[in-house]
Structure formats: C-alpha cells, structure tokens
Amino acid sequence: MALDYDGALDSKEFMATVWNAFLKLYGEYGASRTGLTLIDYDAEKRFAIIRTVHTAVEMARTALASISKIGNKPAAVHVLVVSGTLKALYKKIQG
C-alpha cells in the first residue's frame, strides 16, 4: 500500500488508523474476521504491507479506501498490489 500523507507517521499510528477504519465500517465483529496484521512498514517511502485473510480482501480494500484523515490531516491509502503469498507480492512490487 502507498500512503499519501504530509507529516511523520509511525507504524503504530498507521495501524491504529487502519483498525479504526475497519471498526467504523464493519464493527468489532467484522474486524475480528479480517485477521489483520502489519507485515512491513516503511515510514520514509510511505509504504506498508498488511496481511488479511483472503475472504476479507474486499473488506480491507473498502476500509483502506475509506481512510481520508489521519489525526486532523488529510490522508489517503492506495492499494498497490494484492497477492496470496509474500514471495509473489515482493516479486510483483519489484516487477
């Protein structure tokens, strides 16, 4: 995912924003079914990899697209690549 945001943001704040988006749209029950985990986060390149169960990919896409603010600043999260394995994901990113 690419992060579009002016300012510094650590991985904890980023994941809190993602969880918050899930909670707002799908509630605690829905969020509990996503298996959301942060795999990689690069604050400088504004790039992150998160894992979710395959049945929740569309939910994740929707929740990430719904992020329009982090704190009081405007922000956007764009999904770049979706893949079944990390190996294939890194291959896709590099290719």
Place this chain on the structure above:
Amino acid sequence: MKRNYADLHLCPNSKNFEQVSLMIKKASGLGYRLIAATSQLNYIGEIERLKESCRETGVDFASRLDLKPRTPNELKHNLRKLRRKFEIVAVICESKNVARQAAKDRRVDLLNFPSLDFRRRFFDAAEAELASKALASLEIDMKPLLTLEGPLRIRLLSNLRREVDIAQEFCIPIVISSGISNEYLMRKPVDLAALTSLFDLDMVSAVDAVSKNPIAIVKRNREKLSPQFVAPGIRVVRKGKDC
C-alpha cells in the same frame, strides 16, 4: 482486455490552476483514462486549458455541465441553450419536479441526488421508470462516503442501497464518480468500486460503473456532437454530387 476507467465528476477549484494540474496528474497516476470536471461560467477558456493539461498527461478530458435548476422550465431552457456545448450534462436534482423532468428528458446524461435528507432524494420507482425510457444514468458521488461519519454516513448508505436496488430493477446504468475537490480524496477506480460494496452493489456492476457506463455516455455524446451526426442511427458518411 484492459479496462479504461473514468471519473466524470472532479470539482477542482478552477481559480487554482496548480491544484487542477495536480489533480489531473494524480488521476492519470491512479489509472483513469478519462476525466470530466464541473465547469464554471467562463467555461470556454477553462475547458481549453483543462484539455491542454490533460493532453500533456495522457488523459482524455470531457467537458461537463452541472445544471441546478429550480423549475422544470428553467431546466428545459438551460438544456436548449447549453446542451450542444458540453459532452456531459448532469442535473443536480433538488426538487421532485426537476428530478422528474430531468429523468424523462433525453438530453440529460446524469441524475445526481446530493441531499442527505431521505425526503429530498427523489430517486424512486417512478423516477427510475421515467429514466429507463430516456438515456439518463444515476450518478453516485463517493465524496460524502469518504468525508461523513457516524449516523449521517449510515443514513446515506441506507439511501444508496435503496436507490441502487431501484436502478438495477429498472436497468438504469449507474455511474460512480468521485465528486471531489481535494486531491487527497482521490481513489483508484478499483478502490471506488470496492467502496460500493457498502451499499451492496456487486463487484461486476461496480467496475462497470467506473468504466463501461461513463465511457459509453461520453462516446454516445461525442458521436451526437460530431458534425456527421444526423439522428440516432443516421450519420453522414460522404458528401458529394455522386451521393
């Protein structure tokens, strides 16, 4: 075959041309191949400027007019005056009479219902029946979904769910647009399509709503506006004495 994506409703501040070019560049980067922006009154110069900027970034630009009439007669008058100057005409329906007139008028391309109040959203079965006999599509702006929170967003989602159901029942094409004026609210077409799952639009229809449906509107209107067009199904192929 690779799909082409379109966003027919960008609302940049035309006085801030830097922002406009930034939005066009971003649209290109996000994968849009066709965009349309709401025009202000000084439209001719503005449209040319936008077209030029789009050409540089490899994005196709369609001119769009948003009409916000108070009465059906005002709508008819504006359509008569302006229809042939724009590739897309959208009507912002803020009263029932205007909504009904817009739905049955074949010069209207997009019906837009911006109100958050359930009683002021006039896309019901009667409206859909009129629109199904004409050419109008239902336009859904995603900006409120991104900016609203809590009860307002819940109410909006419930309204959109009902309207999408009606539109599909009457085979009215749905167009998903962004309706944004800020580049931070721009989303990839697939992400916009994913957001529609919140009001139960299936993924195939959602992807069509950001690609096939808007592109079909622009294609149809460009054909109509071309000098070769005579009437639906009739166009000038060749001119000369031997014809």
